[in-house]
Amino acid sequence: MAAVEGDDSATTGGSTLGYALLSLLTRGPATGYQLTQQVKAPLGHFWTARHSQIYPELARLAAAGWVDSVEQAGPGPRAKKTYAVTPAGLAALRAWLVIPPTAQPRSEITLKAYAATSADPTAMAALYTDLADRSTRLLAEYEHDAARMRAVGQDDPTHPRFGNYAVLMMGVESQRAVHRWARWLASCLRTGRPAAYGETAD
Amino acid sequence: MAAVEGDDSATTGGSTLGYALLSLLTRGPATGYQLTQQVKAPLGHFWTARHSQIYPELARLAAAGWVDSVEQAGPGPRAKKTYAVTPAGLAALRAWLVIPPTAQPRSEITLKAYAATSADPTAMAALYTDLADRSTRLLAEYEHDAARMRAVGQDDPTHPRFGNYAVLMMGVESQRAVHRWARWLASCLRTGRPAAYGETAD
DNA sequence: GCCCACATGTAATCAGTTACATGATTCT
DNA sequence: AGAATCATGTAACTGATTACATGTGGGC
Structure with a gap:
C-alpha cells in the first residue's frame, strides 16, 4: 500500500531496471517470481535481470509509490506479493520513455x-x-x-x-x-x- | 618488470576489460592515456572504458605479468608509463579469444x-x-x-x-x-x- | 526419497560511472 | 590570462552477478 505523504518519486529518479519492471507490469499485475520469468523473452534478448536484482528493485519502486502490492499466503516461509503499477508509476514510465537513450552497446x-x-x-x-x-x-x-x-x-x-x-x-x-x-x-x-x-x- | 616467482596469471583469469586492453596493446606499446583515446574508435562502437577503469586494470595486468611497463618523466607529478604485452599476456589473450562469448546484449x-x-x-x-x-x-x-x-x-x-x-x-x-x-x-x-x-x- | 517448480529474500563480489585531485606544456 | 591537451591516479557510488538461505507442494 505504501501511503507515503511526501512524493519521493520526484527526487528518486528511477533506474533503468525500475522502468523495465514498470514496462512488464503494464501487461498486468505480477509477482517478483513471475517478473523473473517474463523478463526472459522477448525482452531478455535485449535486457536481462536476475531475481536477486528484481526483488530489491520492486521494494524501491513500492517505496517511491510507483507500484503497490497485495500479499497472499505463499508456499515458502514468506508472503507472496503481487505488484501492480500505480498512476504515479505509469506517469513516470511515460516520462522516461520519450527521453532519448545514450547508453552504448557492448558486444x-x-x-x-x-x-x-x-x-x-x-x-x-x-x-x-x-x-x-x-x-x-x-x-x-x-x-x-x-x-x-x-x-x-x-x-x-x-x-x-x-x-x-x-x-x-x-x-x-x-x-x-x-x-x-x-x-x-x-x-x-x-x-x-x-x-x-x-x-x-x- | 614485475619479476614474480609464482605464476599468478593461471589463477588470476583476467577480466574482459583486461583482454580488451591486451588487444589494444597488440597494436603497439601505449600509455594509459593513449589507451583511453584508442578505445574510442572503432572499438568504442562496441566497447567503452574510462581512464578511471583503465589505470587500475593496467596495474592488475602488470601484477599478473601480462604486460610490462617502462617509466619516463611525465608532464604531471607522476611518471609516464608505457605498457607493452608480454609473451604470457599474448598467450592469455589467444586462449581467451577462442572461447565462445556468452554475454547478452543490452539495448x-x-x-x-x-x-x-x-x-x-x-x-x-x-x-x-x-x-x-x-x-x-x-x-x-x-x-x-x-x-x-x-x-x-x-x-x-x-x-x-x-x-x-x-x-x-x-x-x-x-x-x-x-x-x-x-x-x-x-x-x-x-x-x-x-x-x-x-x-x-x- | 529426490528433483523440480513456486516463491522470496540477503550477502559478497565484480564491473563501471562520476567526481575529486594534481600538475606541466602549448595554443589563443 | 585562460583553455585545451597530456598524463596519472583515487574515492564514492551505482549496477549486476554469483552464491547463500529457506521452505512448500507435486510428480516420478
Missing part, C-alpha cells in the same frame, strides 16, 4: 574480432561459423514467434502487447546483421583473403 | 520499444525517427572509414589492423539493422497501423 564477440589476427585463424573461423549457425537458429525461432504474433494481430501498434512484437523485430534485424557479419568474417579468416559482402553464399 | 532503445504503447505515439514516433536519422549519419561515417581502410589493404585478414576493419563492418551491419527497424517502428507509431518491412521508403 564481446565484436571485441574478440578486434583481436582476430592475434588468434589461431582456424579456431577463430570456427568461432564465427558457430556464431553464424546460432544466429540462423535464433532467426528461425524469432521469425516463427513473429508469425504467431501477426496471426493474432499483435503487429498492430494499438495492440496492448505490440511492444513484444517490436522487440522481436529488433531481434530479427539483429540476428540477420550478426549472421551476415559472422559469415563474412569466417570466410575471411578461413581463406586468409579479403571477402566482399554477398560473396559468402548461404 | 535501452529496444527496452523503450517494449513499452511503446504506454507512451504518447507522436513523441515516441519522433524518438525513433531521430534514431533512424542518427543511424544514417553513423552509417555514412562508418562506410567512409571502411572505404579508407580498404584503400590501404586493411580488409585483408593478414593485415595487422584487420580487426579494426572487422569491428567497423559490424558497425555498418548494426546501423543498417537499427535504421530499418527504427524506420519501421516510427512508421507504425505515426500511422497507428501495422507496417510491413520495405513499405517504409527512404
Whole structure:
C-alpha cells in the first residue's frame, strides 16, 4: 500500500531496471517470481535481470509509490506479493520513455574480432561459423514467434502487447546483421583473403 | 618488470576489460592515456572504458605479468608509463579469444520499444525517427572509414589492423539493422497501423 | 526419497560511472 | 590570462552477478 505523504518519486529518479519492471507490469499485475520469468523473452534478448536484482528493485519502486502490492499466503516461509503499477508509476514510465537513450552497446564477440589476427585463424573461423549457425537458429525461432504474433494481430501498434512484437523485430534485424557479419568474417579468416559482402553464399 | 616467482596469471583469469586492453596493446606499446583515446574508435562502437577503469586494470595486468611497463618523466607529478604485452599476456589473450562469448546484449532503445504503447505515439514516433536519422549519419561515417581502410589493404585478414576493419563492418551491419527497424517502428507509431518491412521508403 | 517448480529474500563480489585531485606544456 | 591537451591516479557510488538461505507442494 505504501501511503507515503511526501512524493519521493520526484527526487528518486528511477533506474533503468525500475522502468523495465514498470514496462512488464503494464501487461498486468505480477509477482517478483513471475517478473523473473517474463523478463526472459522477448525482452531478455535485449535486457536481462536476475531475481536477486528484481526483488530489491520492486521494494524501491513500492517505496517511491510507483507500484503497490497485495500479499497472499505463499508456499515458502514468506508472503507472496503481487505488484501492480500505480498512476504515479505509469506517469513516470511515460516520462522516461520519450527521453532519448545514450547508453552504448557492448558486444564481446565484436571485441574478440578486434583481436582476430592475434588468434589461431582456424579456431577463430570456427568461432564465427558457430556464431553464424546460432544466429540462423535464433532467426528461425524469432521469425516463427513473429508469425504467431501477426496471426493474432499483435503487429498492430494499438495492440496492448505490440511492444513484444517490436522487440522481436529488433531481434530479427539483429540476428540477420550478426549472421551476415559472422559469415563474412569466417570466410575471411578461413581463406586468409579479403571477402566482399554477398560473396559468402548461404 | 614485475619479476614474480609464482605464476599468478593461471589463477588470476583476467577480466574482459583486461583482454580488451591486451588487444589494444597488440597494436603497439601505449600509455594509459593513449589507451583511453584508442578505445574510442572503432572499438568504442562496441566497447567503452574510462581512464578511471583503465589505470587500475593496467596495474592488475602488470601484477599478473601480462604486460610490462617502462617509466619516463611525465608532464604531471607522476611518471609516464608505457605498457607493452608480454609473451604470457599474448598467450592469455589467444586462449581467451577462442572461447565462445556468452554475454547478452543490452539495448535501452529496444527496452523503450517494449513499452511503446504506454507512451504518447507522436513523441515516441519522433524518438525513433531521430534514431533512424542518427543511424544514417553513423552509417555514412562508418562506410567512409571502411572505404579508407580498404584503400590501404586493411580488409585483408593478414593485415595487422584487420580487426579494426572487422569491428567497423559490424558497425555498418548494426546501423543498417537499427535504421530499418527504427524506420519501421516510427512508421507504425505515426500511422497507428501495422507496417510491413520495405513499405517504409527512404 | 529426490528433483523440480513456486516463491522470496540477503550477502559478497565484480564491473563501471562520476567526481575529486594534481600538475606541466602549448595554443589563443 | 585562460583553455585545451597530456598524463596519472583515487574515492564514492551505482549496477549486476554469483552464491547463500529457506521452505512448500507435486510428480516420478
